[in-house]
Amino acid sequence: METSTKIYMDYAATTPVDAKVLAAMTPYFSSFYGNPSSIHVFGQVAESALENARQVVAEAIHARADEIFFTSGGTESDNLALRGVALAMRKKTGADHLLVSPVEHPAVSRTARQLAEDFGFTVENLPVDHTGQVDPGEVAARIRTNTALVSVIYANNEIGTINPVAQIGAICRQQGIPFHTDAVQAAAYLTIDVQAACIDLLSLGSHKFYGPKGVGVLYVRKGTPIQPIQTGGSQENGLRSGTQNIPYIVGLAEALRLTQAEATQRAVRLVPMRDRLIGEILEVIDDSRLTGHPVQRLPNHASFVFNGVDGNALITLLDAAGFACSSGSACKTGNPQPSEVLTSIGFEPSWALGSLRVTLGCDTIPAHVDNLLKVLPGMVSRGRRMVSHGKQVYPTGDKPQ
C-alpha cells in the first residue's frame, strides 16, 4: 500500500522514529548485544548503555536514576503503577480506595475496574468539567484516610486537555497519598518536572515522542509503596523482571532527551497550525464542536465532534482522500461505541460517535492543514448522508406485496 503520497495527521496514535534516535539504537542490535545482567564484558557494555539511558531519562524529568523503571510501554507502566501501588498500599496500610479521573486512558481505567471487580477495591471517579479537566478542589474533597492512590491523566489522548497536575500533586503530597499521572501524550510537548509537580508515579511511552514502539518508563518516587506485577529474574531492582530491551531503551532515552530539550520550539511551530485548524473547522462546518479545553490543550492536538456523522466513516473517507486521522471511538471492526471520555464530558451518542482527532507533528506543514480544510466540510456532509442512509425509503422490493 502506498503511503508516501498520504498526509499523516495522527501523531497522537504514534510517531515515526527520529533518525537520530534510530542511529543511537542501531549498534545495540548486533554489535553490543549483551545481556545487561551478565558478568562478562558483553554484559557490561549493555549494562553501561542501560544505566546511561536511565540517567538521561531521570535528568529529562528531574528525577533520580534509581526512580526510573523501564517497561514495555505506557500501558504496562500504567498497569504497574495502579496494580503495584494499590496492592502494596493495601498490604501496608489497609487502604483500598482509588481516586481516578473519568478521562483516563483504558490502560488506567480498565486496570482500576479490574482492581474493583476482582480485588475488592473501591474506585471513585473524580468529576470533570465539560472540557475534561479535573478540579483540584474535588481531589482535596474526595481524598479519604483509606485512599491508596490518586491517578489523573496529564494530558488526554482523545481531547487533548491538560490537567492541573501540579496542583493535584501538591494536594496529594499534603495528604500523604501517592499520586500517579499518565504522561504518555504529555511528554511529547510539555516539559515534565516530577519535583515541581509533586508527582509520585509517572508513565511514559516512547513511541509517542519519536522513539520506538514497545518500550516505556514508570517513574516511581523513592519510598512509594509498590510491588511487582511481573516477577522473574528481578531486573529493574526487582520491580519489573525480564531482560531489558537495550536498543529500545537507548532509543527511548535519546528520544526523550531530544523531546524535552526541544519541547518549546516544537510547540511554538505547531500551535498556529492547530489553531487555524480549530478556528476554521468550527466556523465552516455546521453542528461542529471542539472537544476538550480551548487553551489548556496539547499544542499539536485538535479534536472535534460533528453531530450525526459516523466517525469511522469520516476517517475512512479522509484516508481514501489521503489524510490519516483518527476518531475518538477508533475501532477497526466497524462496531462503533461512543467513547467513554466523550460521554463523560457530556456528549450525547449522536455527537460522540462523530468524533475526529487531528494531531500534528514533525512533518506537518501549513499546506497540509490547508489541504485538509479544503476537503473536510464536504466529507462531513457525506458522512451525515451515510448515517441517514438507513432511513431512506426504497420504493420497491423490500416490502412484501
Place this chain on the structure above:
Amino acid sequence: MSDKPRVVVGMSGGVDSSVTAALLVKEGYDVTGVMLRLWSEAGSEKFNRCCTPDSMAQARRVAAGLGIPFYVADVKSQFRERVVESFLKGYAENITPNPCLVCNKTIRWGFLLDYALSLGAEYFSTGHYAQIARGASGLFELRRGADSRKDQSYVLSVLSQEQLSHTLLPLGSFTKPAVRQMARDNGLEVAEKADSQDLCFLAGEDYRPFLQRYIPEVSQPGPILDSQGKHLGEHQGLAFYTIGQRKGLGFSSSEPYFVINKRLEENTLIVGVKGDLGRSELYAGGATWISGSAPVDAFQALVKIRYRAEDAPAKVTPLSDGRFRVNFEQPKRDITAGQAVVIYQDELCLGGGIIE
C-alpha cells in the same frame, strides 16, 4: 498511482470476493476493500457467516496481501431496520420473503455503493456470478453468470441502470472451480473455504427458533386439514412451512401430501395431493425492470420463481402499478408469495417482481 479508476470491492473473507479483488488488482484498478458489519442477534455475532471476527481477519489479510486499503463499514442499524425487519414482517404476513434481495437493493447497492462513490470510486464490485454488458441500445444489460450452477442474476434482478453503470462483476465469466483455482494460483488462503449457505444473520442457526423468538404469533401449533376440511394432523406454526413442501408434515398417509395453502386467520395449514397443487398463473408486484422501463406488451420468457428453481417457459403480461402476470405453460407447484419471480430471455435477465 494507478491510471485506472478506483473500485471498491465488497469483501467477506470468502473465496469469491477475495478473487474478485485479486482480479481487479491484476487489471490495474485502484482497488479498495470494504467489509460490511451486519446485524446479528446479541451473543451470536461470532457466528454471523458474513462478518465474524474470523472472516474479518481473513479479509484483512487478503487485502494486505494484495496491497490494498481495507475498511469496515458499520451497517448494523440499517440492516436491522430494513433487511431483518422485512424478513420478520413477511413471515408475520404469511409470506416467505427473500432477505438477500432486500439487502442487495438497500444495503449493498444502496448504502455500500454510495459509500464507494464517496470514497472517490467510480465502481463498486462484488463476487456475484452474473454479467453486466452494455447493449446495442446503450443500456446496461444483466446476464446470467457463465457457471449455470452458480448463476446469481436472480438476486441482482432488482438493480437499476444507475446501479449497474457503477458495478463490476469480474467473476461472471468464470466457473466456480476456475475461481477456486485462481485463488490457489494467487496464494489466497481462502481458496478452500466452503461456500456460504443460509441467511447470514441466522448465524448458522435454523430459521425456526429465530422466528419463534421474534414473531411467536406465527409459531403456534394448529391443525393440518385437507381441502375438504378433513383433520390430518397438527402443524408446529405456519411460518415453518412453505407452499409445495412435502417432507416433515408429521402425519402418515398412503399418498404424498403437499402444503397448498396457509390460512393465517384460522392458523390452519391446508395440504393436498399432487393434483390439488399446481397453479399455472401468478401475479407479482413491485416490478423492477433492468432496462428502466416496463415492457408494454405481453411476451414469452423464461421465468424463475426461486433462486434455485429451473427456468419455466411462460407468458409475461405487464399490468399497471408495477405489477405483472405470469402464465406458465406447465402448472408450477411451488409458487410462493414473497419470493422473487425473475424473468429471462435466454441469458438476458429482464427484471422481476415479488410474488403476491
